Amino acid sequence: MAEENQKPVEEKQAQQQQSQEKDDAPAKDAEQESPEKAPEEPPKEMKAVVLTGFGGLKSVKVLKKPEPTLGEGEVLIRVKACGLNFQDLMVRVGAIDSPPKTPVILGFECAGEIEAVAEGVDNFKVGDRVVALPEYRAWAELVAVPAKYVYRLPDTMSFLDASSVAINYVVAHMLLFDVGNLQPGKTLLVHSAGGGVGQAVAQLARTVKGVTVIGVASKSKHEAIQGSMDHVIERGTDYASEVRKLYPEGVDIVLDCLCGEECNRGYSLLKPMGKYILYGSANVVTGETKSLFSLAKSWWQVDKVSPIKLFDENKTLAGLNMRHLMYQQGGAAHIQSVMDKVFAMWSKGQIQPVVDSTWALEDVPEAMQKMHDRKNVGKILLDPSLEPKPKPATPAKGKGKSSSIDKEDKKKDDDENGSGDNDAKEEEKKEDKKKEEKKEEKESS
């Protein structure tokens, strides 16, 4: 396979693009296994989670795609587990800067075995167990990833554990130790405390003596996460007052995940020498915040900060955008060094990833909906070896549905939904209504 892969990356990408365009024709049955090997090199195919256009859950489909070819400096990975991140939801609705061209295979995080290595890549070999953070294309049976985004697993770490740990703990580690400089005895406020990063933050904070963690989370998660936090405050309440009741002098670090929480009062909670850190996946730069996420207008979207105010108040304001760091700002070597530390902590048993649930590739929309509804506690994973859940038949509405993934290629619908919706379930209802209207039009014409 390595011999096939001496083409420059640009050429390879163009080739893949052509394949993808071909693939926009009505898709084959996603459940179908890879075709039998045939003579004269018919393109090998694999199962992949494809975003066909920006929009609701219907834009996400499991399709057959040509197997990737290796580019310079890349390794080919047979994927065994994938991680779902909030970022994937933002990509789906197009609410990120420099969004990808659709159709595109989704996913930024996967783990598996190396199946091929491009010439010149000498730090990996076939059979290595790795986790990878490619820029898209992680959610497929195979993925070709630049070796600089690939990390060898500790011997005893499962692929599912690796996919739980990689992004969340690396982000959490950078937040606490690179940017936040967490010291013994400090007090930390974490928004979205029940999410994957929130749970990782809580565990990593425990490795520093005497640190107090205050989490803000939906009421429904309190029982599940209270063991990991010193205090849990209900999301949507006047959390700043609650924090002041507990700690009249304020807190040392605020982690604001930019996920639409009402964080306005967070900055004022900072003690002198305190640090306010913005992180997450939201694209709030361009104002393209899709209504799907209906981001609350927070102070950081509106108010610029005077550096002199930070000087007078002895405060720090910082941002962490891992996607930019990795793919635009040459931060791969730094991420590698953090990943090493995270794996070392895992090997010592200092961290134990919290997994919310594991899903088949075909069930990605449902998994996304769970994250969107903030019902997950810890990481949501995908396992390509899993069979999709049997779907309950929906009440008759002209036709029955056997799966939440619509196998028809309704490209027009997907494109129309590029601006996202308030609620994916609402959207499905609307689509059903539209179809009925069209049907009626046809019947009446």
Add this chain to the structure above:
Amino acid sequence: MAEENQKPVEEKQAQQQQSQEKDDAPAKDAEQESPEKAPEEPPKEMKAVVLTGFGGLKSVKVLKKPEPTLGEGEVLIRVKACGLNFQDLMVRVGAIDSPPKTPVILGFECAGEIEAVAEGVDNFKVGDRVVALPEYRAWAELVAVPAKYVYRLPDTMSFLDASSVAINYVVAHMLLFDVGNLQPGKTLLVHSAGGGVGQAVAQLARTVKGVTVIGVASKSKHEAIQGSMDHVIERGTDYASEVRKLYPEGVDIVLDCLCGEECNRGYSLLKPMGKYILYGSANVVTGETKSLFSLAKSWWQVDKVSPIKLFDENKTLAGLNMRHLMYQQGGAAHIQSVMDKVFAMWSKGQIQPVVDSTWALEDVPEAMQKMHDRKNVGKILLDPSLEPKPKPATPAKGKGKSSSIDKEDKKKDDDENGSGDNDAKEEEKKEDKKKEEKKEEKESS
């Protein structure tokens, strides 16, 4: 003495204020020793460096002042050495927020022996060798300081060393390790590299493996400081281009001392995950930057920063204002913990304060002028036991001068000079001219 000091702090301050007001009458000869002990408790007096009103060097006089009385929670220190800081120059011209009422004894840093301890203060005893960071009043033979601003010296540390180390190394330590989170292999850009903090930063940075220090300093200091820096760049040049030539990818930390350097290009030099830290003594909040310091308009005085820009760029913006932290924001305990670390490093020989020069109290104006002219390399100290320098006679201008400190109490002149001047020497010329004009008026009337 302890028995005298049961009065509440307010009452004591009022008493001191009265004494000071009395003292505004023409001063006694500053060289005169304390009066003989007399019956009926005449107020004991001490020598002190007094700011009689905001302005030029003439506003700074050595006067006799009543010895301080101990307030609640205070210790009385017999001062053996004092530190001069840029902050003292800013105070002199009134260019700080919440300026003190004049007349006031100047100085934020002194070392000496404890002579008395207020009741209830149990962490110090008479005879303890200490350094203290009072809010003003450090430059006198005696000073009463709240115990929370007093730090016991390592056994072998001299008072002069203590006065060199205290503020500069605590600030430098907080900059590098609390805010900057300096890690091995990082690159650091320091403005005012030849100053006391700059030299402390360079030494502390050396304690972290593989750190590169780039200093910006006046050409005249390059020879003196090049041993402490990896690279020295000339102040006033296009330093950003020079840094880019050396490190095309930029630097990890920029320390901007707010001292009027042209730092505008500093932020753009930051690598991803880089930190820009403002520190120093300047009051640039209110726009009251006195022309004496003719601060360059830097970006941080003009441009507010979007938190989202920090997020997108993976950058940190932070401020450190030690005066606010100590006296307004309850940071004494934190300063104590940093002082402990600095003393431990001194004891291990990891840091060796660089002393520029040591002066008699009477020579403070000259010492201030040297700092103002940026001619010092390292710390400028005051030693109350030193005799003032013999002063050369100035060319006849109506009257001869035997000292740079004018012993007359020209309160009117001092008050008139409250807004500061472009140059202290300029001011002296103007004052001389004014006097001559007055003389002429008198003669002609």
